[in-house]
Structure formats: C-alpha cells, structure tokens
Amino acid sequence: MSVYLPIAEMATNPFVILFFGALVGAMSGLFGVGGGFLMAPILFFLGIPPSVAVSTEATQICAASVSGSLAHFRRGNLDIKMGVLLVAGGLIGSTLGVFTFKWLITLGSIDLVIQLFYVVFLGAVGGLMFLESLQAMMRRRAGKTAMHKRRHGFMHGLPFRTKFPRSKLYISAILPVTVGLGVGFLSAIMGVGGGFIMVPAMIYLLGMPTLVVVGTSLFTIIFVTANNTLQHAWFNGTVDLVLAGLLLLGGVIGAQIGVRLSGRFNAEQLRILLALIVLAVCFKILSDLLVGGPAIQFSFTNGAGHG
Amino acid sequence: MDKHLWFQRLRPGLTRAPLVMMTFMTVAVAMAVSLAFANTARAQGPDVAAVESEVSVGLFSGQTIVRVFGSTATPDVPIRLELTGPDRDVSFTRSVRRFGIKVSEVIDGAPQVIPAIRAELSSADIPLRRDGDEFEEALIREGAVLIMPKAIKMQPTGLFFAEIPLPPSAPVGDYKIEIFQEGALRSVAKVKLAEESFAIQQQGFVALVSRGAKDYAFLYGLICVLVAVAAGWITERVFRNRR
Numbered sequence: 001m002s003v004y005l006p007i008a009e010m011a012t013n014p015f016v017i018l019f020f021g022a023l024v025g026a027m028s029g030l031f032g033v034g035g036g037f038l039m040a041p042i043l044f045f046l047g048i049p050p051s052v053a054v055s056t057e058a059t060q061i062c063a064a065s066v067s068g069s070l071a072h073f074r075r076g077n078l079d080i081k082m083g084v085l086l087v088a089g090g091l092i093g094s095t096l097g098v099f100t101f102k103w104l105i106t107l108g109s110i111d112l113v114i115q116l117f118y119v120v121f122l123g124a125v126g127g128l129m130f131l132e133s134l135q136a137m138m139r140r141r142a143g144k145t146a147m148h149k150r151r152h153g154f155m156h157g158l159p160f161r162t163k164f165p166r167s168k169l170y171i172s173a174i175l176p177v178t179v180g181l182g183v184g185f186l187s188a189i190m191g192v193g194g195g196f197i198m199v200p201a202m203i204y205l206l207g208m209p210t211l212v213v214v215g216t217s218l219f220t221i222i223f224v225t226a227n228n229t230l231q232h233a234w235f236n237g238t239v240d241l242v243l244a245g246l247l248l249l250g251g252v253i254g255a256q257i258g259v260r261l262s263g264r265f266n267a268e269q270l271r272i273l274l275a276l277i278v279l280a281v282c283f284k285i286l287s288d289l290l291v292g293g294p295a296i297q298f299s300f301t302n303g304a305g306h307g
Numbered sequence: 308m309d310k311h312l313w314f315q316r317l318r319p320g321l322t323r324a325p326l327v328m329m330t331f332m333t334v335a336v337a338m339a340v341s342l343a344f345a346n347t348a349r350a351q352g353p354d355v356a357a358v359e360s361e362v363s364v365g366l367f368s369g370q371t372i373v374r375v376f377g378s379t380a381t382p383d384v385p386i387r388l389e390l391t392g393p394d395r396d397v398s399f400t401r402s403v404r405r406f407g408i409k410v411s412e413v414i415d416g417a418p419q420v421i422p423a424i425r426a427e428l429s430s431a432d433i434p435l436r437r438d439g440d441e442f443e444e445a446l447i448r449e450g451a452v453l454i455m456p457k458a459i460k461m462q463p464t465g466l467f468f469a470e471i472p473l474p475p476s477a478p479v480g481d482y483k484i485e486i487f488q489e490g491a492l493r494s495v496a497k498v499k500l501a502e503e504s505f506a507i508q509q510q511g512f513v514a515l516v517s518r519g520a521k522d523y524a525f526l527y528g529l530i531c532v533l534v535a536v537a538a539g540w541i542t543e544r545v546f547r548n549r550r
Contacts, residue, residue: 002475006509006517010475011371047475059535066539067546074547112410226532233520233528241516241531248535252542295402296445297411300395300423 007240008052014246016046021060021250028064028251030258030265031199031214031274036061036192037122037281039247048243055232056240060247061193062225064255065218071259072215079166079212082176083219086198089180090187090224097188098231104189117190118285125200126278132204133271140268167208167216175206184224193221196278210267371473371507375459375484379500382465385431386500387487390471392424393480399442417442423478425452426471430459450474481506 003014020042024035036057043053072078104113162173179201187194198217202208208216233239262270375388399417403410425446446452459469484503509517520527 004509004513006513007520009478009517012475059531062532063535063539063542066536067543068539070540070543071546222536226535229531229535230525230528233531234525237520237524239520239528239531241520241527241534242513244531244534248538252538256542256546296399296414296441297402298397298399298442298445298449298451300397 003242003246005048005052005240005243007056007238008048008243010047012046012048012243017243017246018250020046021247022254022257023250024060025064025251025254026258026261027277028061028068028195028218028255028258030262031195031270035064035195037118037190037196038277040192041281041284049238051236051238052240052243055229055236055238056243056247058193058225058228058232059239059244060251062222062229063248064251065193065221065225067252068255068259069215069218069222071256072218075215076166077211078215078219079164079208080219081162082164082167082169082206082208082212083216085173085176086180086183086216086220087223089177089182090184090194090220091227093181093184093186094188094224094227095184096181097185100185101189114190115285115289117186119282119289121186121190121197122278122282122285125196126275126282128204129200129271130275130279133268133275137268137272167206167212169207171206179205180220183220187224188228193225195221196274199274210271214262371477373471373473373482373484373505375467375469375471375486375503377467377486377501379465379467381488382461382463382467384488385429386459386461386467387430388426388428388459388469389485389487390424390426390428391483391485392422393478393482394420395423395478397421399445421446423451423480424473426455426473427453428455428458428469428471430457430461430467432456477507479507479509 002011004011020039024039024042027035027038039057039060040050040053043057044050048056069078161170163170179198183194183198183201186192186197195217198220199213202213202217203210229239265273373390379386397418397420399414400411401414403412443452447454453471455471458471459467461467482505484505485499486501486503487499508514
C-alpha cells in the first residue's frame with residue numbers, strides 16, 4: 001500500500017505518515033506546542049524534501065492547533081484577549097522573518113543558521129524549563145508551597161496596562177505583542193509553529209497561569225501557521241496537499257488524545273517531559289553539527305514543485 | 308432529518324457517525340485517487356538491427372518498475388543497459404570543519420546539471436563504476452545512481468530480460484534507455500545497439516494537485532489553509548461528544 005505525494009514527487013507508505021502525525025499531534029494537545037521541531041526531522045528522515053516537509057508541516061500544525069485550541073476554549077482555558085495581541089505581533093514578526101530568510105539565502109549557508117538557531121533556542125528553553133520544573137518539584141516534595149514570585153522590573157513600568165481577566169494579569173499590552181513578534185520571527189526562520197518558545201515565554205515572561213498558556217499558545221499558532229502555509233504555497237509552491245491530508249488526519253486525532261491525557265498529569269510533570277524532549281532534539285542537532293557525516297552531499301535544487 | 312443538524316448541540320450519537328464517515332471517506336477517496344496515478348510508457352522502435360527490445364513500465368506496490376525485454380543475435384557478447392532520467396539542477400556540497408562545527412560548502416567545479424536518476428545494468432559481472440569519482444560515489448550512496456551488475460538475464464537463445472526498480476523519488480519526465488555492447492572488442496569501448504524511451508507522468512488527482520499548486524498558487528494556498536481549519540474543526544466536533 002502506498003500513496004503518491006504530488007508535490008514531493010514520491011510514493012510513500014501512508015501508515016508511517018499517519019503514525020508520526022498522530023504522535024506529534026498528541027504532543028501538540030498535551031503541551032500546546034505545534035510539534036514542528038519534531039516533525040521536520042522525522043519527515044526529512046522519511047525522505048521528503050526539506051522544503052516540502054517544512055511547508056506542509058505548517059498546514060498540519062494549523063489543523064492540530066484549531067482542534068486543540070477549540071477543545072481548550074470549551075474548557076475555558078483560552079485567553080482570547082491575550083491571544084489576539086500575540087497574533088498581532090506574530091504576523092508582523094513572521095513577515096519580518098520571511099524577509100530575513102530570503103536575505104539569509106542570498107548570503108548562503110542558511111542551513112547552518114537554522115541549525116544554530118535550533119541548538120541555541122532548544123538548549124536554552126529546554127534547560128530553563130527543566131531546571132525550573134525540577135526546583136518546583138523539589139520544593140513541593142519538601143512540603144513548601146510553590147511561591148508565585150511577581151517580579152517587578154521594567155515590564156511593569158510600561159504604558160498601555162491592560163487587564164487580562166482569564167490570565168488574572170494586569171500588564172502592559174506591549175508585552176504580548178513583543179512576545180508574539182519574537183515568536184513569529186523565529187517561526188518563519190526555523191520553519192516551526194513556535195510553540196516551544198511561546199509556552200515558556202508566556203509562563204516566565206508574561207507570568208500567565210500554565211492552564212491558560214496551552215490553549216492561548218495553540219490559538220496563536222493557528223494564525224502564524226496559516227500565514228506560513230499560504231506564503232509557502234504562494235511563493236515557493238512547496239505545500240503538498242496529499243501529505244498534509246495524511247499528516248492532519250493523524251495529527252488531529254493525536255491532538256484530541258493529547259488534550260485528554262493532559263488532565264492526567266500535573267503541570268510540573270508535563271513541563272519536565274517537554275523539557276526532556278526539547279533537550280533531546282537539541283542534542284541530536286548539535287551532534288549532527290559536531291560529528292561529520294558523509295564528506296560529499298548533494299541536493300537537487302529544482303526538484304520539488306518546480307519540475 | 309433535522310434541518311439544523313450542524314448548528315445544534317445534539318445528543319451524542321446523532322452527529323458523530325456522519326462526521327466521522329465524512330472525514331475518513333474524504334481522506335480515503337483522496338488516497339485512492341492518488342494511488343490511481345499511472346505511468347505511461349511509449350516505446351520507440353529499435354534503431355539498430357542487432358538488438359530487438361521492448362520496454363514496459365508498471366507500478367507494483369507503489370514502486371515503479373521498468374521492465375526491458377529484448378533479443379540479440381550474439382548472446383555470448385555481454386551487453387550493458389543504461390537508464391537516464393530527466394535532468395535536474397544539482398548542487399554538491401562538502402562538509403568542512405570551521406571553529407569545530409560542520410559547515411557545508413558548495414564545491415566549485417562540480418556538475419551543475421545531472422539526471423535525477425540513472426541506472427547501469429550489465430549482463431555479466433563487469434565493473435560498472437567509475438572509481439575515484441567522488442560525486443558518483445555520493446550519488447550511488449544516496450540511490451540517485453543504481454549500479455546493477457549481472458542484472459540483465461541473458462538466455463542462451465539470445466533473449467534477455469531486465470528489471471529496474473525506480474526509487475520513490477524518481478521524478479516525472481522523459482526517460483531514456485540505451486543498450487550497448489560491452490567493449491570486448493579491443494579499441495571500441497561500447498557500441499550502442501538500441502535506444503528506447505518512455506515518460507513518467509502524473510494523472511488524475513495527483514496531476515490536478517500539482518498543476519493547481521503551480522498555476523493557481525495563491526488559491527491553492529487558501530485551499531490548504533481552509534482544509535487545515537476545516538479538518539481541525541470537524542475533528543473537534545466529532546470528539547466533542549465522545550466523553
């Protein structure tokens with residue numbers, strides 16, 4: 001049994017794609033991350049051309065995020081007001097990112113830049129989350145209640161302070177827009193939804209409660225990945241609808257499983273698990289950078305979608 | 308039937324079945340149609356009298372297999388078969404260590420345009436590889452060049468048969484098959500005996516998608532976004548009552 005992917009121009013086993021789609025979809029529902037940083041390497045490994053993999057995956061993440069954020073919305077775990085501000089920043093950031101991406105291509109060695117971005121951000125985010133969750137867990141074990149320190153820094157002196165009732169916050173509207181901007185920018189450069197950066201940024205920078213973070217992050221990712229899908233299809237012609245169909249059939253089902261599973265874990269366990277996965281991917285990319293592969297490699301440049 | 312089926316919060320069981328059916332059937336139909344893409348083969352007559360040959364191309368369990376039948380008057384002389392796929396731009400890179408990390412560098416003087424897929428077959432155990440060519444080595448390693456010694460089955464009567472399994476990455480386009488006589492005879496390296504050609508093209512749903520993606524890129528992108536949003540929304544609807 002095999003299915004032909006028209007844009008990737010290759011035949012593939014649909015069940016393998018369905019399986020990985022469901023796996024990544026489950027992570028999406030569980031953690032509120034798109035899972036793009038995991039799916040991209042998996043698709044490369046399956047032999048899908050990188051350009052097609054990255055673009056098509058944006059479509060899958062979009063679908064999984066729609067499904068996941070609706071589920072969170074019904075549970076009241078979505079801060080729409082915060083989400084709208086994040087989206088506003090995110091769309092500006094992703095457009096800036098697309099232009100930077102094109103500029104980096106003209107400079108050459110775009111691959112290296114992407115890999116370094118991955119290592120730096122996955123390492124920093126994963127390490128930070130891991131340490132923080134470990135501390136919180138140890139504090140709990142020692143019998144003390146986890147303290148919610150409200151840091152009073154320059155952030156609280158910013159204008160346009162707005163109430164966010166869902167998140168129980170009273171902070172400047174500039175903050176979520178800035179976070180969205182940064183996430184959108186990185187999302188376009190790294191070809192991911194950006195959830196793995198947004199979730200920690202919302203928890204640690206904005207101080208949002210973990211319960212609301214996942215739904216709001218998924219809500220933002222919908223718009224960022226919809227924008228990415230459209231741009232990739234329009235300008236690069238690298239979105240494969242058949243591959244996307246398989247990925248999102250697996251993905252949406254996985255996301256629902258993830259949302260249900262998330263009720264069974266507590267927040268710290270979830271964060272430690274996500275931190276470990278992020279660090280593992282970081283380590284894999286770093287080792288690829290350090291350990292030499294084959295000396296000579298090649299890529300067909302006008303293969304996918306431009307034959 | 309209730310006219311407001313989609314807009315009402317119905318009791319579990321009423322909305323679930325048709326929605327699940329719809330989602331799965333849509334994907335199933337898309338997959339089935341996608342499966343139905345076919346390769347067409349057209350064979351030209353042999354241009355050298357020494358060898359009669361015929362090519363058939365078929366899709367077997369997802370893999371494109373090219374079958375070559377032929378006959379020769381001199382079964383003792385080893386023959387060689389070369390399959391050449393459509394040309395593609397290529398960039399060869401070398402990994403270089405800079406400040407401890409691997410960096411890819413484009414190699415100057417490397418081939419710029421090569422066939423996306425190539426296969427070399429022989430009837431005897433003749434060395435087919437050009438040793439020392441680092442680009443060729445890389446292509447063979449990644450399966451863009453297939454080297455198949457003794458893959459042509461030669462009968463004592465002079466009838467021969469060969470099967471070339473094309474990898475899933477074999478692109479659409481025009482393919483050429485050439486049959487040579489091996490250079491058993493002193494100065495002449497190889498003598499071309501016959502040439503065949505065929506084309507791999509997309510049909511049906513697959514062709515529709517790839518043409519739509521090229522000719523109506525913006526519309527295609529919008530459709531992709533709509534499909535994603537609809538799929539996410541439908542699944543959520545389906546799973547909503549399931550608890």
